[in-house]
Amino acid sequence: MRYYPINLNIKGKVCVVIGGGRVAERKIRNILLCGGKVKVISPELTGLLMKMVRRGKIDYIRAEYHSDALEGAFLVYATTSHRRVNAQIAKDATRLGLLVNVADSARESSFILPAVLRKRGITIAVSTDGLSPSKSVRIRNRMKELFEGGTLTDRER
Structure with missing residues (x-):
């Protein structure tokens, strides 16, 4: 598949990250560097992400994924370690007309990250x-x- 290269201004835009592991950490660091607002949905977080929550750098909802979590999103990142959950996130985001990056499947992603x-x-x-x-x-x-x-x-x- 060919992807259209683009530099995207996400300053002030809500980026929803589902998953709280090391892959999520990398995505979140880059979102914050570009001025995006981060909302993380995950039953648990890494120590680094918990520090970010305590410092008010990211918003955190301690929960399993549910499609309501995508409300208000500009971009969606599926970073869980569960293939079925990531696939469901991709389907839900696509149905809602949202751009989605699925960490373990470029095929299901509407955008990938260089x-x-x-x-x-x-x-x-x-x-x-x-x-x-x-x-x-x-x-x-x-x-x-x-x-x-x-x-x-x-x-x-």
Whole structure:
């Protein structure tokens, strides 16, 4: 599948993340960096996410997934460790006309997330269209080495 590359302004937009594990942590960190508002639905959270809740950085509803959780969402992230739950989230979000990222299924996602590098006012996004996220990360890391090693300098901007 081919995906349309886009930079999306999510400042102030509600991003609903279902799941409270390490995958959710990565998604949430990036949402917050871009100014999005995070609402997490999960029966439990990692220690880091609980700290974010206590500091008022994210909203948390301690619950199993239910379709009402998607109300008011701009973007939806299915990050649970349960295949059936993630599939149901994708179906519900699609039915409601919401964009959804399913962590364990690019096929069920209406958007996927590239490996991103932000340096010196430049954003580089690398994607394999969901075929090999680890390859995207390796390429992104190589670009980071080029920046840090001085191969890509300010004069090339």
